[in-house]
Amino acid sequence: MKKFGMWLAVLLFAMLILPQNGQASKFNFAVDTVLPDNQIDKQKTYFNLKMKPNQEQTLTIKLRNDTDSPVVINPEIHSATTNRNGVVEYGKSSAKRDSSLSHEMNELIKVKKEITVPAKGSYNLLLEVKMPEKAYDGILAGGITLEEKQTKKSKQDKSEGLQIENKYAYVVGITLQENDSKVKQDLKLKKVAPNQVNARNVIEATLQNPTATYLNRFEVDAVITKKGKDEALYKSKKEGMQVAPNSHFAYPVPLNGEKMKPGKYTLHLKAKSSKESWNFTKDFTIKPEEADKFNAKDVSIKEPNYFWWYVAGIAFLLLAILLGFILWRRKKKREQEQETND
Structure with a gap:
């Protein structure tokens, strides 16, 4: 078949x-x-x-x-x-x-x-x-x-x-x-690292709920900047989530089709549930080999189209050759005319 x-x-x-x-x-x-x-x-x-x-x-x-x-x-x-x-x-x-x-x-x-x-x-x-x-x-x-x-x-x-x-x-x-005791909610930011989701570059923030209770109506507001800078390079905000008791997950911040660049960065992340709120700031580094590896596999990155640059370059080269040939022909003709007059 x-x-x-x-x-x-x-x-x-x-x-x-x-x-x-x-x-x-x-x-x-x-x-x-x-x-x-x-x-x-x-x-x-x-x-x-x-x-x-x-x-x-x-x-x-x-x-x-x-x-x-x-x-x-x-x-x-x-x-x-x-x-x-x-x-x-x-x-x-x-x-x-x-x-x-x-x-x-x-x-x-x-x-x-x-x-x-x-x-x-x-x-x-x-x-x-x-x-x-x-x-x-x-x-x-x-x-x-x-x-x-x-x-x-x-x-x-x-x-x-x-x-x-x-x-x-x-x-x-x-x-x-076993009982109806209320467990105080907590949240930890375990690590920040580059990764890919569905063949697209992301920065992942691993969030952990270390408590034996659900984090309901969970939401995250994440911003990534260059280390020591205030300008936001990448942002991600999501509401209506839920986190299982004693579990962790990698929250992705997409790069939106941009190439991953090596360097030192800072994640600024705000999170809250129906009962608590948290603020995290964590520095992280993207190594050159990591950037190269992920960029090579990212299907959303649009490489520059150099086709017309190549066409223009070839046309300019042909034009230069043609102009040189014309000048050479003129020079040759003048030399022949001078020899005839002599």
Whole structure:
């Protein structure tokens, strides 16, 4: 079969507000959470639980398959992270564990790695939760991803050159807390460094929420100047973000198609949530090799068009040659006329 490129259709359905009847529509299976008695907010359809230190509890998610074939699902537990857009993710992420996170969600919740929901049948997926022995204040946030296993047909298609991969997954949010104590919010600026996002140059400011609470209605106002100068070279402002508990993310300040230039710079960053505000100033350096590396890969940089300069240069050169030839011919003619007269 003729290969016509790679098309990745990824459908990630965020199940933080899960329909109670488990709409299946574009999925081969449906999901319903069974909310326990220690659910804090009964109106929420994800797990929002109040627990005790060292408490053990079994949670249930009902899976339903209305198709004529068995559905194999691979459940995975993940801690909540924050992406560079300031959006909390409860599923699989490339983000590294934050240094302030005391417990990964998959350390506290165990689930089978693979289960099968029979055709026209159902399956009760059990999540075994065991809380840490030591009491803590704040929220542990994460989720369970329920992704259908790749079928033999899709593998066969890929081997024949048809590189189309459809992935369907539900993500059910999970938050665990032991009390109603309010955790004072904090924010740290960990580092500033050049990078690229979607093959475009940016300066990234890594912001960390080291506290076990969400930073809601989070916003950032960032300005970059030359070190010791006041003139703003690059700016970025964004509102309506959210930062997960004990997580970090790299906030990008775009260079808007300009070439990255080596030198010493200063980041001036203001940030605030619904409850707190912060101000940061941090110097950073862009090395020549870094600038060269990123500039070579930036698709938004418009190189100067020297075509007409080349045309003008060649035309000038031809004109000079022609003029020289004309002058030489005239000189030669005068010399011949002088010889004839003599």
